[in-house]
Structure formats: structure tokens, C-alpha cells
Amino acid sequence: MEDGTRQTPHESGNAEAPVARPAFLRRLVQGTIVIGVGVLGFAILFGMRAEPAEVEPPRVIPTVSTVPARVTQGAIEVRGGGTVRPSAEVTIAPQVGGRVIWTSPALVSGGRFLENESLLRVDPADYENAVEAAEADVAQREVALLEAEENARLALDEWRRLAERENLDPTPPNALVTRQPQLDAAAAALRSARARLEDERLALERTWIRAPFNGIVREETVDLGQFVAAGQTVGRLYATDAVEIVVPLSDNEAALIERLWSARAGDAATRIPVDIVSEYGGTEYAWSGYVDRAEAALDEQTRTVDVVVTVPEPFTPPADDPGRPPLLIGSYATVDIEGTSFEEYAVVPAAAVRDGDVLWTVADDTLLVMTPVEPVQEVDDEAVVLGPIPDGTPVIVSMLLFVTDGMTVRPVQMLESAEPWQPGANGDGREGDGS
Numbered sequence: 505m506e507d508g509t510r511q512t513p514h515e516s517g518n519a520e521a522p523v524a525r526p527a528f529l530r531r532l533v534q535g536t537i538v539i540g541v542g543v544l545g546f547a548i549l550f551g552m553r554a555e556p557a558e559v560e561p562p563r564v565i566p567t568v569s570t571v572p573a574r575v576t577q578g579a580i581e582v583r584g585g586g587t588v589r590p591s592a593e594v595t596i597a598p599q600v601g602g603r604v605i606w607t608s609p610a611l612v613s614g615g616r617f618l619e620n621e622s623l624l625r626v627d628p629a630d631y632e633n634a635v636e637a638a639e640a641d642v643a644q645r646e647v648a649l650l651e652a653e654e655n656a657r658l659a660l661d662e663w664r665r666l667a668e669r670e671n672l673d674p675t676p677p678n679a680l681v682t683r684q685p686q687l688d689a690a691a692a693a694l695r696s697a698r699a700r701l702e703d704e705r706l707a708l709e710r711t712w713i714r715a716p717f718n719g720i721v722r723e724e725t726v727d728l729g730q731f732v733a734a735g736q737t738v739g740r741l742y743a744t745d746a747v748e749i750v751v752p753l754s755d756n757e758a759a760l761i762e763r764l765w766s767a768r769a770g771d772a773a774t775r776i777p778v779d780i781v782s783e784y785g786g787t788e789y790a791w792s793g794y795v796d797r798a799e800a801a802l803d804e805q806t807r808t809v810d811v812v813v814t815v816p817e818p819f820t821p822p823a824d825d826p827g828r829p830p831l832l833i834g835s836y837a838t839v840d841i842e843g844t845s846f847e848e849y850a851v852v853p854a855a856a857v858r859d860g861d862v863l864w865t866v867a868d869d870t871l872l873v874m875t876p877v878e879p880v881q882e883v884d885d886e887a888v889v890l891g892p893i894p895d896g897t898p899v900i901v902s903m904l905l906f907v908t909d910g911m912t913v914r915p916v917q918m919l920e921s922a923e924p925w926q927p928g929a930n931g932d933g934r935e936g937d938g939s
Contacts, residue, residue, distance in 0.1 A: 567914045569902040570866060574851040575895035581779070581840035582760050583883045584751035584811070588782070588835050590742035591814065592717065596724075599710040601733045602626035604726060611724050611739065617715035624713050624726065624738070631708040638701035645694035652690035656683045717743045720819075742833065747818045748796070749780070749837050752808035758798070760843040760881060764811070769797040778813050782837040784829045791815050791831055795841060813839050846880075850893040854882045856901045857889065864900035864907070865893070866915045872900065874909045 607624040610617060617623065660682045667674045676682050724739035732738060758764055767774045775794035782789060793815035802809060818831035831837065856863055863875045877891035893899075898915050 565912050565914050566904055567916055568864075568866070568872075568900045568904065569918050570898035570900055570915045571853055571856070571918050573865075573893045573895065573897045573899050575848060575893060576851065577846060577848050579845040580760065580843045580849065580880065580888055582753065582757050582843040582881065583838065583840050584753050584757070585836060585838045586749040586751045586813075588747050588749055588815075588818075588831055588833055588837055590833060591746040591748045592719075592743040593722070594716060594741055595737045596623060596713060596739040596741055597735050597737050598624075598626055598713055598732050599734055600626060600631065600707050601736075602628075602630065602711065602731070604728055604730050604732060607726065607728055611721060611726075613721055613723050615721040615724075616744070617719055617721070617741070619715055619717050621715045622712055623715060626711040626713075626732065628708055628711040631704065631711055634704040635701070635708050638697065638704040642694070642697040642701050645690070645697040649687075649690040649694045652683070652687040656687045659683045713738075715741060718745055719743050744819045746814050746816045747831060747833065749793075749813040749815065749839060751811045751813055751839055751841075752803065752806060753811055754808055755802070757881065758809045758811070761795070761811075761841055762844050764795065764798050765800075767795050767797050777842045779840045780813070780815055780831070780837050781839075782831055782835050784832070784835075789825075789828050789831075791818060791837075793839070811841070813841075846890065848890075849880065850877075850889050850891065850895075850897075852887055852889060852893070852899045853901050854885050854887040856899045857887050863889070863891070863893070864904075866898040866900065866913065869915065870912050872907065872909070872911045872913045874907075 603626065604624055605627045608615070608617075608622060611623050660676065663676050663681050664674055666672065679685055719741040722740040722742055726732065726738035753761075761776065763774065763776055767776060775796070778793045778795060780791040780793050782791070793813050795811055796814040797812050799810040799812070815831055821828040852863065857877070857879060858864060861877055861879060863877050865873045865875050867873045875891060875893065877889040877893065880888040880890060882888075898917065900913070900915070901918065
């Protein structure tokens with residue numbers, strides 16, 4: 505410069521600072537204006553939007569599955585089950601000892617016998633000899649009695665002649681005069697000998713072991729030539745004329761059998777009819793029986809009443825079903841016992857009974873109605889109930905989260921693949937197998 509002074513770089517930078525600050529403020533103002541215009545425009549557009557129309561959401565009607573109630577009348581059947589057992593079973597044992605000299609070919613497990621049929625025989629030689637000796641003794645005693653009788657007669661005649669000569673009382677003064685004690689002793693000895701003879705004959709007869717009833721051999725433990733002692737078990741035999749089924753029932757189930765406590769063992773007048781079903785080879789077969797008796801005590805463990813059902817002729821097929829198998833000992837059988845009669849009752853699915861005594865039914869094809877009922881029994885997923893249930897009433901079986909009496913529902917009837925159990929039906933007590 506002309507004055508001779510020099511400008512330093514620091515002084516030059518300070519001279520340009522006033523120029524840069526107004527430019528920054530200008531850009532800031534411009535950005536603010538743009539943002540404000542945008543916000544103002546959005547506010548104007550938002551304020552000018554059309555209000556959306558209010559639409560009520562569609563009403564959801566629940567779909568429910570239903571099954572028609574079956575209304576019937578008459579006696580219901582109380583269903584139970586139990587294991588088949590023999591009505592009579594005995595151990596076979598000889599009453600006399602000896603060597604076994606003969607056994608029946610049927611004396612094997614599963615062999616069948618008729619009443620009084622021979623099973624085996626013990627060697628009778630010793631017993632035959634005993635009978636002969638007893639017969640000889642009887643003969644001797646008979647002779648001794650005849651001699652005593654003759655001696656007594658002679659003694660009485662002698663006394664009478666003496667009394668006539670001596671003018672004495674014709675009545676003997678005592679029994680010794682007429683030898684009456686000797687006569688009584690001879691008669692007693694003969695009776696004793698005859699009794700021994702009967703014992704020996706009975707022992708000889710007991711060398712035969714005979715079946716006490718029509719039966720089947722469950723097991724045998726004797727062979728030909730074996731020595732057996734009196735009372736030694738040689739097998740077991742059970743009766744085939746009848747079998748028993750012990751059916752445990754709760755007290756509520758037992759209460760449905762009106763004449764249960766009137767049943768008397770062996771009394772045909774108090775029998776209660778029973779239908780029996782048992783499976784063999786995948787097929788169900790039916791038998792008829794009766795309640796013979798009920799044990800008048802509750803089982804301490806199960807709290808049930810044991811009802812004893814008798815099945816006559818379980819091993820004999822009927823004429824109309826010659827191919828029916830026997831009701832095997834140890835098999836499980838289902839029984840339907842004739843129970844209380846009702847003028848009208850309904851059969852519904854057991855799952856349809858809510859809270860123990862309520863059904864959800866459908867009225868007017870759309871309304872859910874809570875109907876109170878009185879449950880009677882439950883068998884094979886079916887329940888017998890009493891209440892105002894007309895025949896064919898749709899009964900709801902599906903679950904609902906929220907339920908109110910009178911709510912609208914859309915019922916759909918379920919399809920059933922098999923006919924359900926029908927209380928009081930003939931035959932095996934069921935219209936179908938219930939499966």
C-alpha cells in the first residue's frame with residue numbers, strides 16, 4: 505500500500521466475516537418458510553377430508569352341533585359287568601386210600617362228566633375182603649340171636665310149668681329168669697355187625713370216585729398206579745349247569761332295580777331278568793339269566809354293592825343258534841338288569857348334560873334354551889334323563905365359551921355312524937354296539 509502498511513492474513517479474514525453471516529440467515533429463513541407452508545398445506549388438506557361413514561360390524565352367530573333327543577317309556581336297564589365264575593366248584597378227593605387202578609379217559613383238564621359218572625377207582629381188594637368178613641360176622645350174630653331167642657322161650661316155658669306146679673305167680677320175678685338180657689345182647693351184637701357191614705360196603709363203594717354234578721375238569725393231579733390217601737386232592741371240577749357273574753353296582757345304580765332286595769337265592773319267584781353279552785372271537789353273543797341275590801353290604805374298597813347274576817346252561821347252545829360258543833369261565837361279560845319303569849324318559853349324549861343337571865336345547869331352530877333335567881343313569885356315553893324334553897328336541901353337544909339363555913345359535917345336526925344304545929331294548933339290551 506502507499507502508506508507503506510501491509511495487511512496480514514488474519515486481518516483479511518476478519519474483513520470477510522460480515523458477508524458470510526447474512527447468507528446463513530437467509531437460508532434458515534427460506535427453510536422455515538418451506539416447512540411452514542408444508543405444514544399449513546397438510547393442515548388445510550386434513551381439515552377438508554370427508555368424515556368416514558360409521559358401519560356396524562356384522563353379528564357373529566355361533567354354529568353348534570346337535571343330536572336329537574330320543575324319548576321313550578318303560579323299564580330302563582341298569583348296565584354293569586363282571587367276570588364269569590363257576591356257580592359250584594369242588595376239589596376231587598378219595599374217601600378211602602389205596603392204589604389207583606383205573607381212571608376215566610375224560611379225567612383230564614377240560615374233560616366233561618355227567619352227574620354220578622365215574623372218574624377213577626382205587627384198588628378194592630382190601631375193601632372187598634372187609635365186606636366178606638363183615639358178612640360172615642353178621643351171619644354168626646344172626647345164629648347167636650336165634651339161639652338166644654330159643655333159650656329165652658324155653659326159660660319162660662320152664663318158669664310157667666314151675667309156677668303151675670308150685671302154685672306161684674306165673675309172671676317171672678326178673679328178666680334173668682327168662683334170659684332176656686342175653687337175648688338183648690345178641691340182638692345188639694347183630695345190629696352192630698350189620699352196621700359194620702354197611703360201613704365196609706360203603707368203603708368198598710367209595711373206591712369209586714364219581715362226579716357230584718354235571719361238570720368240567722379244571723385240573724387233575726393223579727395217574728394210573730399212583731397211591732392216594734383218603735382226603736388227598738386229585739383234581740378240581742366245576743359245575744356246568746350254571747355260572748355266576750358278580751356285578752358291582754353303585755348304590756345309585758342299585759336303587760334303580762326295584763326288586764333287588766327281594767331276590768332270594770334259589771327262589772324262582774324273586775328272579776329279576778338279565779341280558780348277558782360277552783365277546784368271543786370278535787363277535788358278541790347273548791345269554792339270558794337272572795339276578796339270584798345281592799350281597800347286603802358295601803364293598804369297603806370300591807363302595808359298591810355286589811349283585812350276583814346266574815346264567816343257566818351257559819355251555820349248551822340254543823336250538824336257534826347252534827354255533828354259539830360257551831360262556832367261558834374267566835371271561836368278561838356285560839349285563840343289563842331290568843330296572844325301574846318310567847312313564848317317559850329321554851336318552852341324550854352324556855356330554856350334553858351340563859353342570860350335572862342342565863341341557864342346552866334349541867327352540868324355534870335358533871334359540872338356545874337352558875333346560876333343567878334329572879339325570880337317572882349314564883351308559884356308554886349316553887345319559888337317561890327326566891324332564892320336559894319332547895322327542896326329537898335338538899340337544900347341543902358342542903362347547904361354547906359364552907352362553908346365555910335365549911341367545912341365537914345356528915344348529916347343525918351331527919351324523920351318527922351307528923345306532924346308539926337304547927335302554928330297555930330286547931335281546932342284548934342295545935340297538936347297536938354303542939361304539
